[in-house]
């Protein structure tokens with residue numbers, strides 16, 4: 001093929017891919033060209049939108065091979081966590097959507113059933129795919145449907161407990177099921193733990209691989225062998241594994257193991273998948289890949305191989321175009337290190353997210369006082385309970401949404417034992433680009449019911465520092481400190497403090513008590529100004545500690561005509577609900593209106609867009625408050641027209 005033709009051909013292969021059937025026909029040479037085009041496409045598109053460029057560059061050949069060997073959507077392809085499904089989307093007719101990846105109304109950053117019949121798991125929480133796969137395989141077996149189930153799971157996700165619950169069941173059920181372990185050795189940072197060590201021993205043991213190939217060839221070339229022959233060959237292979245490689249635990253679980261295969265060699269992966277497809281039982285295909293493969297800025301990014309740049313980045317360097325301002329996370333990390341310097345009992349725990357949560361800063365200062373437990377939030381909570389029983393004060397830093405799965409551990413292993421554990425929930429509330437399963441909107445409601453647990457919602461950097469210190473000073477039960485994603489709010493000083501409640505603004509009249517939870521403090525101030533223009537007096541307060549509801553809030557409520565709460569969390573069971581209950585219990589009969597996030601699956605977009613869609617803006621809240629107070633027969637005062645105002649009006 002001439003250079004010109006090759007160039008034209010090179011530019012055109014990806015454009016010919018409308019669906020999986022288009023890659024099934026391609027030659028090995030074409031597949032190599034297509035893989036290069038997909039990489040160029042991913043880098044070009046995701047550098048403009050942000051997204052999980054590193055993970056997806058690592059699964060180009062893997063995903064091509066899967067779609068060539070299996071027939072999606074009849075065969076079901078599942079992606080654990082789902083952040084590495086961009087290539088799957090490219091191959092299933094959604095290339096055009098990448099210009100609006102993770103944007104409101106645009107392509108989701110995760111599989112989406114609304115987008116495609118090829119998609120199933122929409123949850124971005126790790127370690128779920130094998131359980132889905134176990135259930136799917138059982139359903140097809142019971143219904144007599146001859147359909148393959150294939151689950152891609154990363155080495156990081158494999159550190160999650162659900163994976164091992166699933167593997168235990170998958171082995172017992174014995175249904176045909178292909179588990180593709182996408183082993184790039186990393187979550188964000190290198191994956192921790194015994195499993196990671198085991199995978200690397202398998203991946204790095206050439207002797208095992210060569211011997212395995214020999215045995216596999218023997219197995220593979222032998223026509224369907226009778227049971228005795230298979231048993232002999234299997235025993236030989238097993239013996240070899242025992243001899244030349246650490247015990248391959250998967251086979252001891254009763255799940256056949258194939259690999260390790262080069263996950264960037266389409267032909268090799270295809271061969272392994274075809275063998276697995278026809279095995280007739282559960283099979284693990286261990287694919288060794290590289291996160292960020294083929295893109296130097298990602299390959300060389302020591303932090304996380306460009307795991308998920310949150311916004312546009314420079315293609316040449318991989319660096320974010322818009323330098324992030326001071327983030328809530330940074331303020332937390334700095335204060336945690338300062339506290340740890342003073343308190344040798346304070347230790348940190350991360351669930352495979354040391355950098356994103358700021359715990360890495362503590363690890364750099366006090367490396368022996370930070371524990372990375374892998375993607376294992378349930379274990380993190382109860383291990384923290386153990387640390388507390390041992391006389392330490394653990395600070396468990398996770399994204400708010402991920403603590404959902406550790407509710408039972410927080411409730412019974414920590415709170416029932418009244419243990420001093422502080423959970424710091426970053427990305428609390430609406431986050432935006434990662435969509436509904438990432439929204440940290442449940443914590444104040446779900447954990448608000450836990451007896452003895454206290455929840456703080458700081459409004460700015462100063463109160464984050466203060467409330468974090470207050471939290472680690474609590475020694476008779478768990479605490480939560482929760483704050484949103486992004487740039488930290490400007491400091492908002494209080495005019496006075498009533499108990500633990502900060503009064504941020506007050507007026508001559510006490511028409512409305514506006515309870516602005518956490519980062520909504522600034523919104524509360526803007527609302528008060530707007531409502532004052534309508535002639536009503538608003539007292540703006542920040543409860544600081546929001547669950548249990550401070551008694552002072554109830555006292556303040558009694559002195560007003562209307563109470564309005566606004567929170568970046570679900571309404572049902574939220575701060576507003578809890579305050580209403582406390583007011584009922586105290587027989588304070590002042591009407592209360594609670595504003596917050598409806599308990600629903602809200603789409604992805606920017607945080608500001610989603611909050612606006614939910615009416616959680618100063619303008620919307622002011623309109624609501626004015627409407628409510630005016631319907632209470634509260635006469636507004638005529639706004640005092642000052643000389644300046646009069647001048648401005650003329």
Ligand SMILES: Cc1ncc(C[n+]2csc(CCOP(=O)(O)OP(=O)(O)O)c2C)c(N)n1
Nearest residue numbers: 055124125126154155156157186187352402
């Ligand atoms: C329960 C849960 N905790 C944390 C995360 C955040 N998270 C997203 S991807 C990721 C790393 C996943 O590593 P791996 O499974 O190896 O996939 P890779 O990115 O290497 O392809 C983590 C920790 C999550 N999605 N779910």
Ligand SMILES: CC(=O)[C@@H](O)[C@H](O)COP(=O)(O)O
Nearest residue numbers: 083124308310356427434485
């Ligand atoms: C897939 C996942 O759970 C994380 O990678 C997440 O996308 C990170 O979110 P932030 O960009 O807010 O750190």
Ligand SMILES: [Mg+2]
Nearest residue numbers: 154155156186
């Ligand atoms: Mg990984």
